[in-house]
Amino acid sequence: MPEILKIEDLKVHYGVINAIKGINIRVNAGEIVTLIGANGAGKSSTLNAIMNLVTSKKGKILYEGHDITKSSTADIVKSGIVLVPEGRRIFPNLTVQENLMIGSYGRNDKDGIKRDFDFVLSLFPRIKERLKQPGGTLSGGEQQMLAIGRALMGSPKILLMDEPSLGLAPLLVKMVFEVIKKIKDEGKTILLVEQNATMALANADYAYVLETGKIALEGSGKSLLAHEEVRKSYLGVK
């Protein structure tokens, strides 16, 4: 399969802190690729670097063969890379509907926007019932669905997701992963950051393990699930 996103020797630092110390990641079109790692390993930094939201980075980010390392965040979004940020980051003062609509800010194709809006509502019936209320009044789980829906409104070719299952009850975690599969079935590519390694690896075509800013391991989701070190460190198996 052709690769849609390629990260070459990425380094990120915040002042004197080296958060990412030179990593290489490849994402094939149509696949679910996951990036797992402990707190502070540099998972969010990697996604933020792709979106050009970090102030200082080195290396190269190629998207569909084009160098987007220096593109503006807005242009990156318009080109088809959309991030569901860590902590959801719903706009609490905007209504649920406005939160969805602002996800399509960079688009002008009215018909496409309408289609995606309907798709998102079919994906999240709970959201549909709450279109008029402020985003800040939603429960944590509903906010996560809204954040995913909002990102889908940007018509991503590749969706970056930063710990979408964080803080959710088991049933909702299951639902989030079902949604991820449905998004994949729509032909979209997904780069998923997770601490819930079991679920992430079970659903991923390919996976990377990030340890203090470096890639420690990589392989297919299944092979890492079976990997002894991964089982010890990330899956809680003794």
Place this chain on the structure above:
Amino acid sequence: MDIGLNALIQNIFNSLSLGSLYALIAVGYTMVYGILRLINFAHGDIFMMGTYFAFYAITIFFLPWYLGFLVAILITGLLGFSIEKIAYRPLRNAPRISSLITAIGMSFFLESFAVVVFGGIPKSFNVYPKFFSDIILIGQSRIPLLTFITIGVTFFLFLILWWILYKTKIGLAMRAISVDIPTTSLMGANVNNVISMTFVLGSTFAAVAGILWAMKYPQVQPYMGFTPGLKAFIAAVIGGIGSIQGAIVGGFLLGFLEIMIVGFFPSLAGYRDVFAYVVLVIILMFRPTGIFKIYSEQKV
């Protein structure tokens, strides 16, 4: 009709007119603060520049008054755009105190510029059509047409503002950006453009307020922005800085208090400019965030 009622009607119109002006200026402070957490100290001077632009558009470039006003408003919008781009944008990620000092510096710069280029001597602002001063009788109260124009124009501008904020795409981004700048950029919005538009909007409102102010107290001078600017800022803080409804409510509240206190206690007239501070202290004692509270940045 008795004199008391006439005086009351008179005072109500004066309050509405003064409150309109404070509210128009306060909206500019509050929008910029809402997005950048920056107190744009130069805002009162943008108001002043707007009146000079109108004055010269009509006296030197011989534009008819309505065109002169329009051109002045647009140029003031451009001035706000440039100030943000040149002075504030480079410091957006610097410590807040740096942009605050830059804002104070910008205020001094605009005042000095006005003194040097326009001259320090007040100029009579007799560039508006004479019928603006016509008196309209409400009962037996004599209200100048300008008062109605001021209130009407303000009402109209607030309608437009509401329309922009709640019915347009850029307005949606403005509301989003006021709680979370990075996430707004993740929506595909060009954050710089949204911030620029906010400055343009705030500055055009200041220009309109300036022109209305200059017709009410018909003169222009380089420091004319100081007191109205400061009071409008206080109005914004009273209303809850960052909140647009707050700035409007605060502006009218201040206008009413100032006019009514002087109206009913003429002996206090000399302390007129102090009222705003007294109200500020009292309100902040009971509601430290002002009347309306805004969403502050989400902490994750």
